[in-house]
Amino acid sequence: MKIKHIFLGIGLLATAGGGLSSCTDLQEKVYDQVTSQNYYQTKDDVIHAVFRPFEHTYYSMWQVHEHEELPADQLVTVVRGDWWWDGGKWIMYHRHQYDGIQYNNPGSGEWTSEWELMYQAIGQCNLVLDDLAELNPATFKITDTEWASYIAQLRCMRAFCYLRLINCYRNCLLVTTSDASVSMQPENRKQVEPRVLFKFIESELKDFCLTNLPPRSGNYDGPMQGQFTQGAAAALLARLYLNAEKWIGEARWDDCIGICERIRKGEFGHYELAERWDAPFDWNNETCSEVIFAFTASFATTCHHMVNSRQTIYGRMLPYQCGPYLGIEKDGERNPRYCITPSYDNSYPNRQLFDYKLGQVSQKFLKYPGDLRWKQYKNTSNNTREGMMFLEGKIPNNTQSEGFGKSPQGYTIYLRDQVGQFFVGGESGQITGDSESKCENGDFNSGLFVVKYPFYPYEGGAYKESDHAVIRLAEVYYTEAECYLRKGDARTAGSLLNKVRERNYSSFGDNIAYEPEGRVKLNMDEMLDEWGREFLAESRRRTDLIRFGRFQEAWWDKKADADTHYELFPLSQDQLEQNLYLKQNPGYPDITR
Structure with missing residues (x-):
């Protein structure tokens, strides 16, 4: 079992920043008389406090994944008998039916929950920043440079959370202190214009974090993975600029190209594309030069993105009864x-392709041999x-008499690129229940599964050891390519994409490569498809569809939207009442007000 550098938090900070009941009640809560005046005794105490918000945000990534993938065209949660019905809320996500205010509360409709999770992290950052402002670094034998880097870690994480909020809700509160006498003032309980929040995020990243965070010191982050670096702050700036036209109505393509070039050319440290497509997700990805920022994970500590619980991402992106095949049945x-x-x-027996331009995941991958x-x-x-x-196909399973996985109802599972009530007709393709292809009509044969992160055997020391790669260099290449394409330079865009x-591909011929290296012409539709191939299941599809103006279109089991208001999520009834x-x-x- 490899050892990773994971920062653990403290109970005091775990509840700071307000609970789920009030996103703006950012007052410190004191337990057992532990306060900022007596908690900080050593340098380790400071470090633990600084990185407590990182653990909370890492845990919250499951909600980010829901918000980015479930309302989009590539991933879906289908009902499998009495599994994953949950009041129909996953279907509402998929069909953009999150209008009813009675559903707009956590548990009923989780499209409102990221607001609360991100503000909790922001509250934690603000609390520690206010604490550090009252402390003397010399007391802890911390240099001024180190101290500034700790502050930059917190301000970069706060900017990361505000990026998520402006993305999902646009009209947000801007809170930068844990002082209730300030944050609870009426003027600070009102939402700011998106442009104000955008400028705040830009200034934090550009004017402070890029100056005070350390650059990458080697070829990869290694034991320092899990901390922000200058490269990570620069990549967050690229995300901000890439979406500026949609978020504030001001295109920032040149600024985006500029920051991407600085990352690629090594201004913030050494970053390099991996030779294998899967290296950024592998069990030892803290040694991968492509990973720019990742939440550290280990089976022995925390591995939120790969756990087998409700609040997970990849842990429930696997078919039923695959455990023996993977060696993870324990x-x-x-x-x-x-x-x-x-x-x-x-249709049976000669199934037909749907004619949607979006979704069609298998066909997008099969387009190039x-x-x-x-x-x-x-x-x-x-x-x-x-x-x-x-x-x-069938799932090998040596615990079953026939050698293949079976559903909870006892039929042999045969995975299909379809959603339907096949039951015992999985292998033949014959529908034995309701024939309509829709979210309600799934079974355990329905759908193919993405294994982005490896699920190595339980024994052997690599199970759930992959860090959660939130930013990787491939995103920088794709971001810069899109900007060039939007400026009319398809050939430069194509060359950047080809490098990734x-x-x-087993053979990267001119029938696969974009111009100028190949014969394939790059346009906006192909650019969006390529984002979908490279970043399938990486918690970003909704944002990409919105930026391309495609989020309102129809795809499988989702009609075209009447307007654009679903690009933002609603605030919950509880949030509005409080x-x-x-x-x-x-x-x-x-x-009613």
Whole structure:
């Protein structure tokens, strides 16, 4: 079992910043007389406090994943008998039906929850920043440079959370202190204009974090993974600039290109594309030069993105009864929550492709031959893997009499690129229940599964050891390419994409490469498809669809939206009632005031 550098928090800070009941009650809560005056005794106390918000934000990434993938066209949570019905809220996500205010509360409709989770992290950052402002670094034998870097860690995490908030809700509160006498003033309980929040995020990242965070000191982060660096702050700036036109109505393509070039050319430390497509996700990805920022994980400590619980991402992106095939049966049965949207209808025996331009995940990968990712997932020797998918077919399972996985109802599972009530007809493709292809009509045959992060055997020391790679260099290349394409330079954009794409294919010929290296022409539709291939299941699809103006379109089991108000999520009834200064986002029902 490898050892990773993971910062643990303290109970005092775990509750600071307000609970779920009030996103603006940012007062410090004191337990057992532990306060900022007597907590900070050593340098380690300071470090623990600084990195407590990181653990909270890492835990919150499951909600980020829901918000980015479930309302989009590539991943879906289908109902499998009595599994994943949950009042129909996952279907509401998929079909953009989150209008009713009675559903706009955590538990009923979780599209409101990221607001609370991000403000909790911001509250934690503000509390520690206020504490540090009252302390003398010399007391802890900390240099001024180190002290400034600790402050920059907190301000960069706060900017990360505000990036999520402006993305999802746009009209947000801007809170920078834990002092209730300030934060509870009426003028500070009102939302600011998106441009104000945008400028705040930009200034924090550009004017403070890039100056006070350390650059990457080696070829990879190693034991320092999990901390922000100058490269990570620069990459967050690139995200901000890439979406500026949508968020504040001001295109920032040149600024985005500029910061991407600075990252690629090594101004903030050494970053390099991995030779293998899967290296940024592997069990030892803290040694991967492509990873710019990741939340550290270990089976022995925390691995939120890979756990087998409700608040997970990849831990429930696996088919039922795959445990023996992967060697992970000691960690319980898999609960298949996220699968890709189907490309085929339920006609029998000659199924037909749907004609949607969005979704169609399998067809987007099959467009170019020899894609190493579109292969059956398999663990190989020495904790390595091949393939990224559970594709069509049976699941080997040596605990079953016939040698293949079975559903809870006892039929043999045959995974299909369809959603339907096949039951015992999984292998033949014959529907034995309701024939309509829709979210309500799934079974355990329905859907193919993405294995972005490897699930190596439980024994062997690599199980759930992959750090959660939130930012990687490939994103910088794709971001810069999109900006060039929007400026009319498809050839420069194509060359940037090709530098990443060449590792994804067994033979990268001119029938696959974009111009000028190949014959494939790059346009905006292809750019969006390429974002979808490279970053499938990486918690960003909703943002990309919105930026391309495609979020309102129809895809599998989702009709075209009547307008654009679903691009933002609503505020919950509880949030509105607890802060009467808040205004509901346009298009959603408000409370009676």
